[in-house]
Amino acid sequence: MAHPLIRNNQHNIGHICTTQQCLEGRGANLAMRWVDSQGTRIDYSFEDLDRESNRFANLLSNLGFGSGDIFFTFLPKMPEQFFAFLGALKLQVICGTMFSNFGEEALLDRLGDSGAKGIITKTSLLKKLLPIRKRLPDLQYVIVVDGDDDPDLELLSYRRLLAEASPDFLTPLTQADTPSVLHYTSGSTGKPKGVLHRHGSVVLQSLTAREVLSLTHEDLFWCTADPGWVTGTSYGIIGPWSLGVPQLHYGGGYDAKVWMQLLEQEKVTVWYSAPTALRMLMREDTSIFASVKLSSLRHIFSVGEPLNPEVISWAQKVLNHEVYDTWFQTETGAIMISNRPGLKIRPGSMGKPVPGIQPAILDDTGKHQETGIQGNLCLKPDWPSMFVTYLNNEKKYQERFQHGFYHTGDTAVQDSDGYYWFMGRNDDIINTAGHLVGPFEVESALLEMEEIAESGVIGAPDELMFEKIVAFVALHPRYTPSPELELKIKLHVANKGSSTICPHEIIFCDSVPKNKSGKIMRRVLRAKYLGQDPGDISTMDF
Known part of the structure; x- marks a missing residue:
């Protein structure tokens, strides 16, 4: 019809x-x-x-x-x-x-x-x-x-x-x-x-x-x-x-x-x-x-x-x-x-x-989760x-599309009355003021600067924007951190990408944690920023 x-x-x-x-x-x-x-x-x-x-x-x-x-x-x-x-x-x-x-x-x-x-x-x-x-x-x-x-x-x-x-x-x-x-x-x-x-x-x-x-x-x-x-x-x-x-x-x-x-x-x-x-x-x-x-x-x-x-x-x-x-x-x-x-x-x-x-709320194998149990929000x-x-x-x-469902990338819980409750993302996407920002996009813009040797970007809780963009940057030896450099970094990212992906906070560090295959361990950065236990770091390349 x-x-x-x-x-x-x-x-x-x-x-x-x-x-x-x-x-x-x-x-x-x-x-x-x-x-x-x-x-x-x-x-x-x-x-x-x-x-x-x-x-x-x-x-x-x-x-x-x-x-x-x-x-x-x-x-x-x-x-x-x-x-x-x-x-x-x-x-x-x-x-x-x-x-x-x-x-x-x-x-x-x-x-x-x-x-x-x-x-x-x-x-x-x-x-x-x-x-x-x-x-x-x-x-x-x-x-x-x-x-x-x-x-x-x-x-x-x-x-x-x-x-x-x-x-x-x-x-x-x-x-x-x-x-x-x-x-x-x-x-x-x-x-x-x-x-x-x-x-x-x-x-x-x-x-x-x-x-x-x-x-x-x-x-x-x-x-x-x-x-x-x-x-x-x-x-x-x-x-x-x-x-x-x-x-x-x-x-x-x-x-x-x-x-x-x-x-x-x-x-x-x-x-x-x-x-x-x-x-x-x-x-x-x-x-x-x-x-x-x-x-x-x-x-x-x-x-x-x-x-x-x-x-x-x-x-x-x-x-x-x-x-x-x-x-x-x-x-x-x-x-x-x-x-x-x-x-x-x-x-x-x-x-x-x-x-x-x-x-539907599914676990990673495609099994339907019981009421009140967190899982992947799927449609x-x-x-x-x-x-x-x-x-x-x-x-x-x-x-x-897996197990007959579209996987949204969000995790959620369904209560006994059929209401859904958002729990978080199951990837590293940052939701800042309603805009989804991929950390890779910000990290790529940061690495274009001659001062920056390494970069790692995470989202952190924020009362106003829900999540703010936090960038960890390691400088080449000939450069030193300064308020002027911090401003320069922010302007560069905003001009290259947009103001939406501009980091709200820059943290200068000696190095960015990576695993042995070279992947940035954003979980470790997030734990460091929030003062939490980073968990298993056995795969980190020290």
């Missing part, structure tokens, strides 16, 4: 989020209220969204893009981000999104691995892209949203190309398995992996937006996530707009006063943010909240890292609202386990599975938004 969201077997995300909304009589309805960092407001209807994404689809088609080509957005949050994303998907072009704070190496990893044919960016970000352009032979087109054509730098003007593009576009019939969105996620060893999704993901993204986030046409929804993150595409674009739900999008960064004003003045009804942001709000002067009236706000949801019970208690007391924690991954594409309205919150828990999702495969591969790394993809 066809899903009620899908009309005539058309699964195309771009079509469903725009054209289909117009065909169903919502064309004149508000789709996006855009507020820039200076407070300027612009409203876009679903007709506007449809027209501008149509023009971008035609823009790409005029340049020779077609089904299966890969195109990236490298923009701060701005309206063009959404037009480009939806327009590329209408053309069946695979669309990847990247954070605007990415540095050269982060760009090179993603654009090079994917063989991206084109990218859209701003002139202010070209200083990161142009130095690596010659190392990206597949990158044929660089489109700038705020600049003119520049033949010498091989740049194309978005404004000119869009003016030449028709506002009419007939989206080709798109099957559920057609590739759609590409996100890169870090691994504990090796470069970031390209997580490829399909257009059929819209079915579960839509269902969870309705059943978990409880969105209706009368809501104004605000997801604070950047589109460079899976939350920003699954629930800052696809889920709400597939339901015809209007969204608030804000172009500025974290500012407690501004955020509270937006919630109040724009009459936001459902708010989706991250525990780190909520913990930052907890540290603000309480006077910020005293004068704010959140009478329009129905629900607050969080995502990205475990939600502390203290945050839930604070929100009840200060904001007079519950906070519902949700859990999913880049690979899952949509919410899998969640607290939600109608389900009693157990502070600190992940909640219960959403309809159609079958989690029965073939939910609609499940990723289809790691781009160019099918072997790694297959390794995630």
Whole structure:
């Protein structure tokens, strides 16, 4: 039986989020209220969204893009981000999104691995892209949203190309398995992996937006996530707009006063943010909240890292609202386990599975663990938004599926009432402010510095960010530790990768512990940092 969201077997995300909304009589309805960092407001209807994404689809088609080509957005949050994303998907072009704070190496990893044919960016970000352009032979087109054509730098003007593009576009019939969105996620060893999704993901993204986030046409929804993150595409674009739900999008960064004003003045009804942001709000002067009236706000949801019970208690007391924690991954594409309205919150828990999702707690042999016993959090495969591969790394993809289940890499416990409780990662991935950072990526950036001979990176508990990045570095003999060198190291990593992977703490040491095969013993580093017993160190190479 066809899903009620899908009309005539058309699964195309771009079509469903725009054209289909117009065909169903919502064309004149508000789709996006855009507020820039200076407070300027612009409203876009679903007709506007449809027209501008149509023009971008035609823009790409005029340049020779077609089904299966890969195109990236490298923009701060701005309206063009959404037009480009939806327009590329209408053309069946695979669309990847990247954070605007990415540095050269982060760009090179993603654009090079994917063989991206084109990218859209701003002139202010070209200083990161142009130095690596010659190392990206597949990158044929660089489109700038705020600049003119520049033949010498091989740049194309978005404004000119869009003016030449028709506002009419007939989206080709798109099957559920057609590739759609590409996100890169870090691994504990090796470069970031390209997580490829399909257009059929819209079915579960839509269902969870309705059943978990409880969105209706009368809501104004605000997801604070950047589109460079899976939350920003699954629930800052696809889920709400597939339901015809209007969204608030804000172009500025974290500012407690501004955020509270937006919630109040724009009459936001459902708010989706991250525990780190909520913990930052907890540290603000309480006077910020005293004068704010959140009478329009129905629900607050969080995502990205475990939600502390203290945050839930604070929100009840200060904001007079519950906070519902949700859990999913880049690979899952949509919410899998969640607290939600109608389900009693157990502070600190992940909640219960959403309809159609079958989690299991397994030991390393694939045996189901009894209630209350910690094990690997796994999911029965073939939910609609499940990723289809790691781009160019099918072997790694297959390794995630064992004993008939997808292994998430998280460990958890299920209680007797069916609630799941996150216990930790079973690898070295660091969850810092909701962003998963692979230590290898940070260690590689550190070793590029001439001062550093060895590096080892771990995650350590942090009250604000859940985990902070701690880097142990051993210097070459001719260099000595200093505050100036520490700052230089942090700036180097931020510029090479992004501010997300920048170490929060640098610890200078004589050497980094390794085993006899040369593998960094992060377990020993973590124990040293936390003042714990390192356990068996018989394999260490002294």
